[in-house]
Amino acid sequence: MKIGKTVALIGLFVGLSYQILSAQVLTPAQARTDLSYLKRKLDLLHPGMGYYTPQPRMEQLYDSLYNRLTAPYDYMAFFHHVSPLVAALKDGHTNLNHRKNYIGKSTRFIPFYIRLVDSQYYISHNVSADSSLQRGTELLSINGKPVADVHRELMNTDHSGSDGDNLTGRRQWSMVQFADYYAAWFGSADSVTITYRLTGDTLIRQTRVRCLSLASFRSTIQRRYGTELDHRPNLSVRIVDTLTRTAVLRVSSFMGFKKNDPFQWAYNRRLKRAFKTLREQNIQNLIVDMQGNGGGIVVNSARLLRYWMPKPFRIMDHEEMKQAARAELVTRWNPFSALNFSLQYRTDKSGGFASRSGNRRYRPRHRDAFRGNIYFMQNGASFSATTTVLAKTLDAGMGTFVGEASGSAYWGDFAGHFKTVTLPNSRLQVRIPLKKLTHAVNTERANGFTVEPDFIVTRSFDDLMVNRDYILEYTLRLIREGVVVRPGPEKQPIRNRSLQASR
Incomplete structure (x- = not known):
């Protein structure tokens, strides 16, 4: 009985604490302190300040946001206020x-x-x-706002998983x-009001639907659609x-399979x-x-490439950090x-640091090397280390790419190590990458800002209704018709058959 009362009291306390925190109001001085703290951390640590958005424009934006902080802000209003500064970096990491x-x-x-x-949105x-x-x-x-406008707002306020002006990652x-x-x-x-049209009907209807907790959402989706969910293990054939x-x-991630596996042996075995x-x-x-593969550990992407790259190769041309990044990687509690x-980095001409392992070369595998035709299924969520694999393969003159443009840039990205800073008053958190990673690729071999598909494939209404794996179906059609865009440096060019490049 006492235990039950204790649990109930804890639940009540947590609920009240959440309500209090949600109602937090920042004074103008607190809001300005948080914004200036974030700007200072970005200037010190982020290797891409001014890369996609010119530095003068970043300074103008910061001044504008700072000068408008003249009245109290509640928590969500301040979250919205800070968002444009982070989004202006146009960095998916x-x-x-x-x-x-x-x-x-x-x-x-x-x-x-x-x-x-x-241009239409459907419940799947x-x-x-x-x-x-x-x-x-x-x-x-949703709540009186067109879904297209809601989606556009969400895309514009969060650049996660999409570099530069590329839209595919944000959209995906x-x-x-x-x-x-x-x-x-x-x-x-607790609930939202929606307007909708049933299939085959012209009547616009309106209803209010109850929103669900994450636990309820997951249990219901599993119960109703369990057979449709993708349960394929990573690296399954x-x-x-x-x-x-x-x-x-299926390569769904380059993250390791085990937490305590610094050398990624488990990934290598798979x-x-x-x-x-x-x-x-x-x-x-x-x-x-590689659809939906948000990246992971670069060495695992290199290990995958070893199975089809024809010659020894490097992954990165440069790996650079700002001077202040050293303090984030060298800690007092770790004497080593x-x-x-010092073993991994050296000082560079800019006063920052460059990786000593930038020239590391990987040797192709021979016993189980794949020498057939390679087709890549990709989408906007093919990001970070995934784009590295796509870019290196494209640079080698190999592969046929199907789907939509990847989320990261062909040249590289800002990633490697990260620092999460917590703003002192609002407690908002911003994850900042510490390294600029430049792919060891020839820029003249790029087929766009990202790695672009040779065949753009989009979902049709029929694909939606039958839950069809439409990109796979299209890729199989390419194979059956003998279409190979890049047969690889060791093979004779194949005369491509004509095939509609979009659906």
């Missing part, structure tokens, strides 16, 4: 996040997955209590994680066409197993599925950190 525990068990999320077909998965909102229902507005992440983005930007709500000897290698299977099955056409830093 720099993220503005809420303070700790702001998004938690009590947060309520819009109960849909929605997908874009042409419904976890609300209203069973009439079936797949294919066109979603028109904000669509796939629409409920998360909505709650982060507009706040948690699936043979999809025995006639053309075609297999799909790779070996996968390519051994491809060799034993005599696979001639390999589809590397200073020695480790």
